[in-house]
Amino acid sequence: MRLPRFLAKKRGNRRTGSQAWGSFAEGIFYAILLAAGVVFGLLLVTGAANYAPADPDSVVLQRGYEWWMWLLTLLIPLALLAFGGSGLARVVRMWGKSLEHRAAAGGSAILDSLSSPESDTPHHPGLPSCENIENSPGTVLRYRLALESPENWSLVGFGMFAILWNAVVVVLAVGAGADLLGGTTDWFLIAMLIPFVSVGVGGVVLLVRAVILATSVGPTQIEISDHPLVPGATYDVLLGQGGASVFRSIDMVMEMEESATFRQGTDTRTQRLVVRRQPMAGWRRVQPVPGGRFEARVAVTIPRDSMHSFASESNAVQWRIVVRAIPDRWPEFTRVFPVVVCPSPAATVYPLAEPGEPG
Amino acid sequence: MMRLSDQGIPSEDPRPRGNNRPAPFPRIELRFGHSGRDYQPMEWLTVEYSIGGLEGERLRALERSILWYTEGKGEEDMGIHFFERFTTPAAVAGQVPDGTLAVQLPTSPLSYEGVIVKIRWCVRLRVFFESGRDHVSEHVFTVGRVPPSIPPP
Amino acid sequence: MDRPHDGPPVVVRCNPFATRYVASARLAPRDDRGVQIDLPSLARRLAGLGGTAAIVGAHGTGKSTLLAHVAGILEAGGRPVRRTRATRRGDVAGLCGALLRIPRGGTLCIDSFEVLGTAGRQVLLAMAWCRGVALLVTSHRDLSLPTLVTTRGTPPLLAALTGELPGHESWFGRVVFPDDITAAVSDSAGDLRMAFDRLYDLFEQRTSASVPPSAGPPEPCHERPLPDRCR
Secondary structure, X not given: OOOOOOOOOOOOOOOOOOHHHHHHHHHHHHHHHHHHHHHHHHHHHHHHEEEOOOOOOOEEEOOOOOHHHHHHHHHHHHHHHHHHHHHHHHHHHHOOOOHHXXXXXXXXXXXXXXXXXXXXXXXXXXXXXXXXXXXXXXXXXXXXXXXXXXXXXXXHHHHXXXXXXXXXXXXXXXXXXXXXXXXXXXXXXXXXXXXXXXXXXHHHHHHHHHHHHHHHHOOEEEEEOOOOEOOOOEEEEEEEEOOOOOEEEEEEEEEEEEEEEEEEOOEEEEEEEEEEEEXXXXXXXXXXXXXXXXXXXXXEEOOOOOOOOEEOOOEEEEEEEEEEEEEOOOOOEEEEEEEOEOOOHHHHOOOOOOOOOOO | OEOOOOOOOOOOOOOOOOOOOOOOOOEEEEEEOOOOOEEXXXXXXXXXXXXXXXXXXXXXXXXXXXEEEEEEXXXXXXXXXXXXXXXXXXXXXXXXXXXXXXXXXXXXXXXEEOOOEEEEXXXXXXXXXXXXXXXXXXXXXXXXXXXXXXXXX | OOOOOOOXXXXXXXXXXXXXXXXXXXXXXXXXXXXXXXXXXXXXXXXHOOOOEXXXXXXXXXHHHHHHHHHHHHXXXXXXXXXXXXXXXXXXXXXXXHHHHOOOOOEEEEXXXXXXXXXXXXXXXXXXXXXXXXXXXXXXXXXXXXXXXXXXXXXXHHHHHHOOOOOHHHHEOOOEOHHHHHHHHHHOOOOHHHHHHHHHHHHHHHHXXXXXXXXXXXXXXXXXXXXXXXX
């Protein structure tokens, strides 16, 4: 039985571990909410209640508390009680039932039950970890691949930069404007404003571009039928591309890239080189379904003689699925999804004699 | 698996030799279990070695290791798969001048002739002399049969 | 114990310009004419300057290499030496700590001294003077310290360094030519690290042309397998 992983990520509606542990954890969660509601509510009520001065056996509520105040303050514990209580009741009702039984009882769609995502491959020294990918189940295929550099972060970065920088620009501009209105001209301040405004405008342009990519172009999702990959094997890959605009082209490529980090004086530099590029599929004049997304499923075979993924402190061999798309009227973008390729299993099963015996 | 940092320049005995003789250069010959020096993952690597040319200098210690290292444009990384050190006179005497080594290789990393990253496997023998200096001999072999990568045009 | 091979031998292609062979302190220090530097006499010159001096030169001209070798000579002479590298201004504090740990009469070697900034450098120099510790540093520019050596990247220097690389006799004049050396120095504006980088790429391109890409076992090529290395 697999132990629960409290910090693991969960996507979609599918469970990735033991049903019993999942239900137990779910029950604990709702029980905690229920208990929190009870405790919080009791604290509020007892805190506002006092013994009546004239009659110590009776309790009166504190003066000054209107009915709406009571409604507001008790709202939170009431919500906790309702949520926790109903959730706990559902867990108890569903305990021990199969996925199909739960789905039939709850009316939701039945998804494929997952076999344990634990890898059967032996430990491979020098290979990067697969944990991030194995913790991310897909909705159609087994795993959903993670983006190498999620664009959300670049959006946040551009946004913060644009806001902070332009805040400085505004302060400087207000200062220059006030001087002008006051009859003095601070040429130094005005001269400083020019590069600041240029950078501020550039920041806004970058932010707008990032927002357009994130909203108009839509997310790109890749799911794969199994992971880690093995040379000689074939895998199903599902591409999902959202967005409202038409795409002039979408191309999916499997690449193998070497990267080497070295010290150059006081700098540390990394050189990257794509040494293998295997086209997977390409589409022209693609229109995502309105309100939905463009989906396509392709098969990819890892060549039998492929080098496996490798990672050490300063050097790496990385495999990745690269999606390059050119939207209509918007700039081209590239999204990279790292994968891990293990050594071929055929190479790991070597019928050998013990040392000392004839080889 | 242990990881060692780059060894840097091998040390030479900093103390001047009283008789002004040049330090002896040991001859370390190593024979692999099969002449092609190419192995598969999980295969047993067997080597026989002989250390000669000691000219009466006493050995303080002997280290035997099997490791992979990277070569190319990046800083050199190393991963130790097998390491053995003999420090007592009896233990050293048992491995010098002739000795054998048999170790099962791991599943990875495979030897790889990339463009800016190469992965090499080797047997390394390091002898330490009583005088304080040491000498290392490295013998490359391959694991797996991954074809070399070609630089893009 | 022999077993028959089931394919052609796997080729091990040694690129002599790999970091492993050209990294700082792997090659003997030479002047800009390519002549090997007499390290003991350089150490005597350093002593004549009072022990504190700078090795000055542009990026990739062998300053770190020379620093490492001079430090080795000082250590061989029985002088306590500590080697460090500065990467940013904030390293001053750490370097002060390193100074405190060196006994009087020792030498602190600092690579890239110029990145510490004027104030940081003055603090370290003052501390070193008070403690009786010498400073041997590298810098890209003159820092008003006595100059031990000025390094320059030149074609004769690169040619001489290339001569020390493994298998030189097997590939020089067949894969890499003297004109390539001159062009590499010129293209990298005297930065020998960049020049080695270019020669690495050149070597890979020219030697890989004889190894065709294939999905099967590799074809043998004219390069011999990597020889045993004795260091």
